[in-house]
Amino acid sequence: MISKQLKSLIKVNMLLLNPQVTDRFRKKGFTGESLTKRLFRQSAISTLLFVLLYGFLMATMDFSKMPGMFTFYVALFILLSFSQSISGIYNVFFAGKDLPNYLPLPFKQRDIFLSKIAVLSLNIVPFTLPMLLVFFATAWRSGMMIVVAVVWSIIGYLAVISANYLICTFLVFGLVKTKLFKKHQNLVMSSLMTISMVIAIGGIMIMNMNADTGSGTDRTPINFLMPLYAVFNQPFSMESLLTWVVLIGAIIILVLILQKFVLPQLGEQLTSVNSSLTSSSRRRKHSKRLSLDQSLDAYNRQLLTEPNLILQVVINSVMVPLIFIISFAFADLSMNFDLKWIGVFFVSGMFLSILTTNQSSLISNLISLDRSNFEFVYSLPISMKKYLNRKFKLGYLFQIIVNLIILIIMALVIKLSWRMVVAMIIGMLLGTYLVCLHFFRRDFRLRSTNWTNITELFNRGGGNIAMMLSMTLNILVSILVIGIYSAGIFYLSSIFSWIVNCVVAAVIIIGGFVYYQNYRQKFWNQLL
Template identity: 45%
Template sequence: MNKLQLSELVRTNLRYANPQITDKLRRKGKSGKELTRSLINQYLFSGVAFLFIYGTTMFMLDFSKLPGFFTYYVALFTILAFSQGISVIYNIFFESRDLPAYLPLPFSQGTIFLSKILVVTMTVSPFVFPMFIVFMMTGWRSGIFMPLTILLSLLLFLLILAIVFTFCSLIVFGLTRTSFFKKHKKVVTSLLLGLSMTIAVIGIIWMNMESSSTGIEQMDRNPIIFFMLIFHISATPFSTAGLISFAGLLGLLLVLFEGIKLLILPRLYEQLTEASAAKGNIRRTYKANQSLSQLYISYNLQLLKEPNLIMQVLSNSLLMPIIFIVTFAIGGMLNLSALDIRFIGVVFLAGAAIAAMTVNQTSFISNLISLDQENFTFLQSLPISIHYYMKQKFLVGLIIQSILTGAISLIAGFVFKLPPALIIALLAGALLGCFLFCLRFFSRDYQFLLLDWTSITQLFNRGSGSIGLVVTMLGTIFGSILVLTAYGFATAFLPFWPLNLFVLAVLFLFIFLWIRHYRKKFWHQFK
């Protein structure tokens, strides 16, 4: 394999995956290797940020003496890597439209495959980087020399990612090779991406149910047997169990690599070309006597029916908040059934915090304008009210986001066993927050309008890219914790009515200024 070609292809794919960030860095004078380093630093910063989010709980645990918690965290991040891997591999290989650019160039199919898989690894690694810290903490607490611990932890981390991504590749390429996929592309795509999401959600729920069953009085939890192999490698790498476990994982990876070599690489160009040409059975239903409003709503709903878009949005905007909530909910054992009604304001703001976590730059509302692609320019040239069209588009996005955010808040309310009145307050806060954040991210979509995108990830990375997403998530989490903690203490020690009337007045003023800002800066430009 030509290493120079591989290096150039990786650089090209990095730029292709983040076109707006690439342009922004180029305007700052960065090019060549410096530009590549800056793009890679985006992913490194994201990994450090996620490490900071989860590190607050992991650094307090001695994993060398807690194999149950070790296997729990490794399983959690492996499930996340699998779910993200299925989605990203399908998106980069089968939804990207860069294949014609490669065909006339003298690149081997193996080089192209490896370059794209490396970009997949850089895309997904930040979300699962805390797993590397679990390995490092385990080796360090086990008394292994620190430089050797870092080296072994990095090797084990890359080994597990390689196993997960090769397994995901075999699943994705195997399903897309079937004749059923060629006839029913959307159905198979929905099943493929839906399966990965279902496995992630069920896996997380199952692990936390297992956590609850072990009893809160126990120091450790029941270990997951399969992941004990990884524990032996991390805690006692030079023992018989550690060496046998490492040999077993390495053998599994070699078998998967052989499967890639025999089943995927020989027909890579052919399969990608066939998959790109496959449209499936398209049924168009003609509805007579539709009003203009109904026509706009129907059109925008059609934009959101693409299975790949749906699963990318759900996995990016909902899966991470769910994992965060589950991880910090002490295995689902937090019981708030006795919470006093005087905390209704705190719960209301907690609902708004849920909305802030579920409505971000990867949400439906945040990409709905750019999904029009060239149709948006065409619509602007027609003698129709673009203001009315945008209002209908916003309405569709708002309703969908409200359903998703409302569902998450209801689930949280029931999981934490909130009293009925507080569940209603949580839902009300979530819906209000959803409306306010939808205003922000809908206008942001227009601010960073991208109509010539070729991959959904390009839309997600607009603006400040993955760094912006992580910074926003960090700011939301810790800002929400600070505000809710302060409000909670104030509620416990200050008179109810004076405090809450003051908070209500501040809230009304904030909402008024927020809506007024977006009315003047965004909506007025379409009149």
């Protein structure tokens, strides 16, 4: 049974998960129990939509006859869950500013821990739900009754995710106890999250490079995940039974270790780490006199020193799109393309910027990083238009660098010619600018000055479910548009191909100009 304290803590954390959504429901008259129910209902509906979307995408795959694809997708979402869990656990427990407020209250440390993990799960579930669908599809196609397949896959999904949470928890809390962490907290956690990100991206790259798809339908299975495949493909086999025993046994052992070594010292660890972070953040460096523009730029660059901010931006806004692009959209494009294909790759560069610039990007949170300083700057005799323009330039430059790195990685992997790479870079520059306009204005509209950890900023406007839905739809639209455009270029003669390119160029120029003018009138011109 869930205790009343734990229920209360979960409700409080749910309210804090997305403050903007909470305030919106409060303005509509929802309070108390009705407010929390509304928030849970919205989360459930978003999750269901995400499941239906991915269910539709995976409906054509018969995983019961494709062990290679089964193990590939399971490995993909385990790696995603691992990297997200590492950063999420550190953000919620050690980088947040709300936990010290809980500790003096008469709450059990176990309930504080479980409530944070429960709400953290809402952020990580979107990255792993497709794994649940893979489990279900495999069990159902293997002949299991649909109701039994649903229950069987949910149990398996919860077991795998629980094991992942526990392992990540031990990694983070274990590091916190070391002397190295106490001396170099940010360095140690940044290194851990960087390593987890490299493992995730590197793992996906290796799986793609080692894939043998000669059969045209499946790929080489990942051997260490084959016992998990047996759980859903041959649920009553000895291999399946042994897998369940090992998995459940490992979870029980990890829970016992957690109760013995982590929970009893939770309060002490959180207090020491948060106090250290607070004291270190108060250190200031003296600098020489600067002009107004130089001072504004120096201040904006200083915001980037927010603990683990850059890593969080990279993990949430770069790694996830990059992995999805690598996993679902890569093809062998090593052939030499004629110049008539330049428009296709220009548009591809624009779509790349749409996929990699989202609510977790730096440009989408740069205004809110000011916290209460925003109101202070607003009260000064400084042009707000000029102030925000300096911010926008910094965020745009940062996003260009990020997108350029991703584009170069993609170009090397798919062996693009330099002419097509240049076309993609130019398209990326234009697309990044237009998308940055949207997300910069969105940050101004949804700006938050009292956030406790960076995850709250990323969750504005729908959270990770909305981000993953948007990303998936963007990938589908990108594939559709680029596919139609490529087919036209491929089948048309050279002259008609250039006519199509000119039409597309005209549409992009006119559409981009109208888009820019709209934001200039409705945003920039409204600032003084």
